[in-house]
Amino acid sequence: MSHLIEVNNVTHRYDHHKVLEDVSFTITEGDFVGLVGPNGSGKTTIIKLMLGLEKVQKGSITAFNKPIEKFHNKGHISFVSQKANSFSRDFPATAKEVVSMGLTTKASVWRPTTKKYEYLIFEALDRVNMLKYANHNIGDLSGGQQQRIFIARAIVNNPKLLILDEPTVGVDTENVEQFYQLLSQLNRELGITLILVSHDIGTITTHVNDLLCLNKSVHYHGNPNDFENMTDEQRSIIYGHTMNTITHHH
Amino acid sequence: MLEALLNFEILRNTFYTGLIVGLLAPLLGTFIVVRRLSLISDGLSHVTLAGISFGLLMQKKYTLLMLTPFHTGIFFSVLGAIVIENLRHVYKSFQEIAIPITLSIGVGLSVVFIALADGINTDIYAYLFGSVAAVSRADLYVVLVTAVFVIIVITFLYKELFALSFDEEFATVSGIRAKIIHYLFIIMTALVIAASIRIVGVLLVSALMTLPVATAMRLAKSFKQTIIFSIIYGETSVIIGLITGYYFEIPPGGTIVIIAAILLALTLLIKKWYSAYIYRG
Numbered sequence: 001m002s003h004l005i006e007v008n009n010v011t012h013r014y015d016h017h018k019v020l021e022d023v024s025f026t027i028t029e030g031d032f033v034g035l036v037g038p039n040g041s042g043k044t045t046i047i048k049l050m051l052g053l054e055k056v057q058k059g060s061i062t063a064f065n066k067p068i069e070k071f072h073n074k075g076h077i078s079f080v081s082q083k084a085n086s087f088s089r090d091f092p093a094t095a096k097e098v099v100s101m102g103l104t105t106k107a108s109v110w111r112p113t114t115k116k117y118e119y120l121i122f123e124a125l126d127r128v129n130m131l132k133y134a135n136h137n138i139g140d141l142s143g144g145q146q147q148r149i150f151i152a153r154a155i156v157n158n159p160k161l162l163i164l165d166e167p168t169v170g171v172d173t174e175n176v177e178q179f180y181q182l183l184s185q186l187n188r189e190l191g192i193t194l195i196l197v198s199h200d201i202g203t204i205t206t207h208v209n210d211l212l213c214l215n216k217s218v219h220y221h222g223n224p225n226d227f228e229n230m231t232d233e234q235r236s237i238i239y240g241h242t243m244n245t246i247t248h249h250h
Numbered sequence: 251m252l253e254a255l256l257n258f259e260i261l262r263n264t265f266y267t268g269l270i271v272g273l274l275a276p277l278l279g280t281f282i283v284v285r286r287l288s289l290i291s292d293g294l295s296h297v298t299l300a301g302i303s304f305g306l307l308m309q310k311k312y313t314l315l316m317l318t319p320f321h322t323g324i325f326f327s328v329l330g331a332i333v334i335e336n337l338r339h340v341y342k343s344f345q346e347i348a349i350p351i352t353l354s355i356g357v358g359l360s361v362v363f364i365a366l367a368d369g370i371n372t373d374i375y376a377y378l379f380g381s382v383a384a385v386s387r388a389d390l391y392v393v394l395v396t397a398v399f400v401i402i403v404i405t406f407l408y409k410e411l412f413a414l415s416f417d418e419e420f421a422t423v424s425g426i427r428a429k430i431i432h433y434l435f436i437i438m439t440a441l442v443i444a445a446s447i448r449i450v451g452v453l454l455v456s457a458l459m460t461l462p463v464a465t466a467m468r469l470a471k472s473f474k475q476t477i478i479f480s481i482i483y484g485e486t487s488v489i490i491g492l493i494t495g496y497y498f499e500i501p502p503g504g505t506i507v508i509i510a511a512i513l514l515a516l517t518l519l520i521k522k523w524y525s526a527y528i529y530r531g
């Protein structure tokens with residue numbers, strides 16, 4: 001098992017405000033990782049550092065065995081942003097066009113929409129069960145449907161690692177379970193390593209096989225079952241005081 | 251006008267420039283509108299006016315100069331574009347402040363240059379509202395080169411520009427070099443604005459970049475369709491606007507924009523009636 005991402009002793013400040021302190025962890029190929037922590041605990045920040053959207057100030061990050069500063073993403077790492085849903089509703093684009101954005105690095109300049117790329121787009125739409133919405137306007141779809149389109153956009157280029165930052169925000173509760181099933185499929189059938197970010201520790205532990213609790217520093221990293229088996233008190237010490245009640249006891 | 255078109259080269263030049271501008275302005279305008287940067291074209295057109303006034307002043311003082319106001323206008327516009335793009339990075343969370351800053355500097359400089367060149371004359375009037383008889387053959391060539399450049403860049407970078415317009419963060423993560431593409435884009439915008447000013451004038455150039463797009467967005471289902479419809483609306487407005495402007499001796503900036511506005515109103519109305527009709531079965 002190789003390590004796709006290695007984070008070593010990363011400390012990060014915005015102005016003088018320290019949001020990450022001495023964070024280290026590794027992401028192993030094939031895992032379905034849950035990255036949890038309360039709001040403001042630095043989850044989005046560590047993701048941005050891993051994606052090269054923020055500069056590493058202290059410590060180091062390696063992606064696919066290359067220092068992140070030298071890593072040029074050619075489709076290995078893909079991303080569904082926390083802000084994916086905040087695009088303008090009037091934006092004139094079809095679901096299909098949105099998915100096509102995931103192929104930018106791949107698409108040849110000379111033949112922008114060859115049959116092969118069309119095929120990849122439809123395949124990705126089919127994966128997320130949105131094939132019949134291909135020509136719908138993205139703004140007309142429901143929050144959950146839009147989220148599926150963004151996942152299709154993120155997987156259309158066949159990434160090795162997919163990072164999703166709070167994707168279930170804006171998805172209604174009855175669709176959340178389906179959503180997790182989709183993610184499990186991507187992980188098991190396509191072999192995509194997943195990092196799922198959430199501030200809600202309740203539902204996530206039953207779906208992931210690696211749990212990472214972050215609150216400025218790493219408070220727990222390991223098997224989600226061991227975490228489930230702790231007492232509430234132990235867990236809340238790890239997670240921080242704003243922990244949601246755990247709803248999925250087995 | 252057809253007969254006149256055949257007989258007078260300058261009218262022909264204007265007409266060809268109009269056709270080119272009627273394509274380029276809505277083409278770039280589509281990206282500008284969806285990126286919510288419509289006001290940038292206003293900022294840039296006023297900077298272009300400063301360049302034009304500077305050119306008029308230079309022409310007056312140094313008659314032998316090869317530089318025409320059109321050239322200095324292009325130069326100022328591109329310079330203004332670079333300033334706007336840099337200001338947008340300085341004021342990350344208030345990016346729109348870049349526009350009033352450049353716009354007011356543009357107007358300020360224009361006033362100074364115009365005054366130094368001894369005040370408003372017919373030339374300035376043509377630059378403010380457009381003219382049917384202002385395009386020399388040399389100008390037309392510059393516009394043609396601009397068109398070739400813009401169309402090549404957009405063909406090559408269509409996917410990148412589209413992805414950046416929709417979601418800059420995702421585009422950056424997928425390896426698109428956002429910064430350099432933003433620069434290219436705003437420089438193209440500056441060039442198209444400078445070219446359009448000959449036809450529609452400083453005050454109305456942003457209308458030609460936004461009105462056809464606003465109309466197209468009401469009808470189009472996809473981004474590609476939005477571009478195509480915008481160009482159709484843009485060309486229609488330019489052709490009808492130039493012809494009516496010529497016959498009624500009105501600066502074409504006015505007639506073109508009025509036609510574009512009428513098309514917008516008609517489209518909205520027809521769409522409303524149509525959906526009411528569908529709704530009733």
Ligand SMILES: Nc1ncnc2c1ncn2[C@@H]1O[C@H](COP(=O)(O)OP(=O)(O)O)[C@@H](O)[C@H]1O
Pocket residue numbers: 014015019037038039040041042043044045046
């Ligand atoms: N660009 C920024 N500039 C300044 N402070 C920021 C910025 N982004 C995030 N922060 C602050 O850093 C802390 C961690 O934020 P974030 O990483 O977004 O946490 P999370 O994703 O876990 O909610 C928060 O206190 C937030 O207000």
Ligand SMILES: [Mg+2]
Pocket residue numbers: 043044045082165166
């Ligand atoms: Mg966050």
